[in-house]
Amino acid sequence: MAGVIEICAGAGGQALGLERAGFEHELAIELNPDAHATLQKNRPHWKLAKPGDAANPAIWKPAEYSPDVLGDQIDLFAGGVPCPPFSIAGKRLGSADERDLFAWAVEQTPVxxxxxxxxxNVRGLSTPRFAGYRQFVLDRxxxxxxxxxxxxxxASDFGVPQVRPRFVLIAMLPNYFQHFHWPEPSPTEPxxxxxxxxKLMGGEGWKGAEEWAANANSIAPTIVGGSTKHGGADLGPTGAKRAWAKLGVDAHGVADRAPLPDDKFEVGPRLTNEMVARIQGWDDENYQWKFVGKKTSTYRQIGNAFPPPVAEALGRAIRSAILRETLPAVRSPETGHxxxxxxxxxxxxxxxxxxxxEQAGLELSQxxxxxxxxxxxxxFEIEEIETAHGIAYRLGAFRAFVGQGEHPRHAHFSPPSAR
Structure with missing residues (x-):
């Protein structure tokens, strides 16, 4: 197989899962220097672009990976593009957010x-707020x-001890897509x-580890990596903190070490980064990984990652379709946009x-x-005019960044010397 190109690779959660599914990385691109260093530490043989914005031609040129240049066809173009533009916890600016790279990534497909x-991306992209955005992507x-x-x-459907819903887009050339089947959830509970x-909680001899583990008897809420625009490392907003407290975890920060033998807690101990990584799907058997950076940076790398077991399940389904190892799937056209x-x-x-x-046909009122x-x-730009019969509307241009040289995004991601 010709391999995978991955943008916004982060600390390598998706990359590791895809590797285990049988893909070889032809190139990985990541903006954050610490996450880039994590990729380099764990897979020094991968080709990595220098740290930088994936949409910057100085970092990489998508056209250099076309079949005409390579002499072969890349199997998979993948990425976990930035989530804040669509996150329910954020302002949900979508295409108006300078971090939005989803539409740009889609436009690299014909290149x-x-x-x-x-x-x-996050579940927020699946909500009615972004129905038009989703349909535009399908149209493209x-x-x-x-x-x-x-x-x-x-993620919990694939053995990850965490709720963590992710909204996934799969696109394929038709002769492969007909063989694509979404991966089936695991038959066992996470x-x-x-x-x-x-074992990790008792690593320093904490006497309460066994009792704590017995009471932490459900899966975790979604790990929240957060944004570099906000504070230090903690395990999420108020609702998430309450859910963590029911599991006996103090979610107001991340610990440097496991509890000592006689430590006592009002709510429970804090998790270390190693513990957070376990909840995100990394382990010492199938998904071994080392992280580079200080505590908060490491936490964000882990918290923003795509769980490796989920990436592996999707990767195996994609690879099977490309190799046509499965029978053609029966699927209905997408609805709901x-x-x-x-x-x-x-x-x-x-x-x-x-x-x-009248034309919506869904009993929609005015x-x-x-x-x-x-x-x-x-x-989208929506034009409107006043007519004798009322206001009329026309669909204009898509507002998202798709590579425009004059887009406001450049003011945010260009180095100061170039502004």
Missing amino acids: IVPRAVLLE FQEFGYCAEWRLIH PTVGKVLR DPIYRILRDRRDFVLTSELV ADVLVHLGRLQKD
């Missing part, structure tokens, strides 16, 4: 022409000659936090509100249509 594409893949599908994946961490976007997309001219109500239009205006 690299991979057999398959894997992009993952169709224009490129690819089939694409979204799916919400839960291990509890107590079972996974019992924004009906108002589709009407405006197909009409191309101005459409009255009353026409949008107020519902205005809600849809309000969402779309956050990611």
